[in-house]
Amino acid sequence: MEYQRPNVAVDLAVLSVVEGALKVLLMRRDDAPVQGWAMPGGFVHIDASLDETVARVLHEKTRLADVHFEQLATYGAVDRDPRERVISIVYMALCPAEKLLASINGDADQVLASLSGPDGPATGPDGPLTLAFDHQMILGDVVTRLRGKLDYSAIGFALLPDLFTLRDAQIVHEAILGHPLTKPAFRRKLMDRGLIAPTGTFEKGRAYRPAELYQVKTEK
Amino acid sequence: MEYQRPNVAVDLAVLSVVEGALKVLLMRRDDAPVQGWAMPGGFVHIDASLDETVARVLHEKTRLADVHFEQLATYGAVDRDPRERVISIVYMALCPAEKLLASINGDADQVLASLSGPDGPATGPDGPLTLAFDHQMILGDVVTRLRGKLDYSAIGFALLPDLFTLRDAQIVHEAILGHPLTKPAFRRKLMDRGLIAPTGTFEKGRAYRPAELYQVKTEK
């Protein structure tokens, strides 16, 4: 081998909108000298593609499967891991709230942290969290990218279940953008983009008027 | 070492707009079994950051320095290089035409290929080129990203010299987008975005009315 090779890892920003707030799944790290909360991650093996590695890490750390993910960026500062050189390819994994909550039930080494904006800290139930490595900075990039892709891609729908109301969609958009939207304009834009279609069925069990359920259009 | 580590390289899409056409710098590869034209690239050494590696490769392969570059994406299919596992972090380097033309003068192993769109082939002076590895697909992603960032970022100005006319800027935008723009709307949008400022000086040596020279605003 001509050159000494760096380690290559994938790190995952597992994202969801829970009760109107954008959340990311973090795991406790206690291996000295690296302490604090970190995104789940794992090394890229010599015979596994990046996508296969993401799926493997997702399953190992969260038991999640069939989750939409896409690449964010790659981070390679020499000393981002103080122990040895690690280049991290960061992916965003987007998951509906119910699905994520079912998969991380009751583990004290995991936390769903709130992300308020590109510059705000990741916040757990007891206040701001100390993040390991450069993960706080990366999560800033995550929010920026999410906001940027929200209205020209279908990325927001990956955070919703198969059937959802327009109100659900609005809550997801507002959580990512960090500010409220007006209902008629939001509704029009969503319909005009042609990505979703009404199903003719309605939600049940609500105290008041039920909303129609929509789904993402499959193909065209 | 617990796992066998993959090679990590950076590949550069060195881009410019020359005579109204979007161009990318490609280099001939004759090492069997990999043949065809490829983006310049190089391995990431254990003690060099990604940005340092990009600057090093730029200088080694093109003698260019002080060029704006930004990360595109990372490609990691297991067999994208048939010889051994290589994960490539691809950067776009954006360069004004005069500067690029001065740096690649007269080298037969280099070509400035035209990029017509996300799906069109890279085309040299004698027709479509055969690209090595997955570089044809990557160049499709390059064009898509360029087009996407064109009107919410300052990326287009990195392809212009320090002083430029609004006509120059329009030519660059049209080359990237692949379709003509209307002059008043383009002019208004550029001015409204507040990224550039008139200098009060004018171009010289034109047969007809000279246009005012603009520059990118430094800070605010």
Next chain:
DNA sequence: ATAATAGTGTCTATTAGACAATATCCT
């Protein structure tokens, strides 16, 4: 004066937000 391009003004079509009215369902 003329050719050719620089730069500006106006009209219109589209889009997005604010606001309000009506519709519907559960209790």
Next chain:
DNA sequence: AGGATATTGTCTAATAGACACTATTAT
């Protein structure tokens, strides 16, 4: 019947394209 939310309609402000007009410079 009443409360709360769903859904729709209208008005207005901002934006972008089309088109036409005026301005300026070299020859």
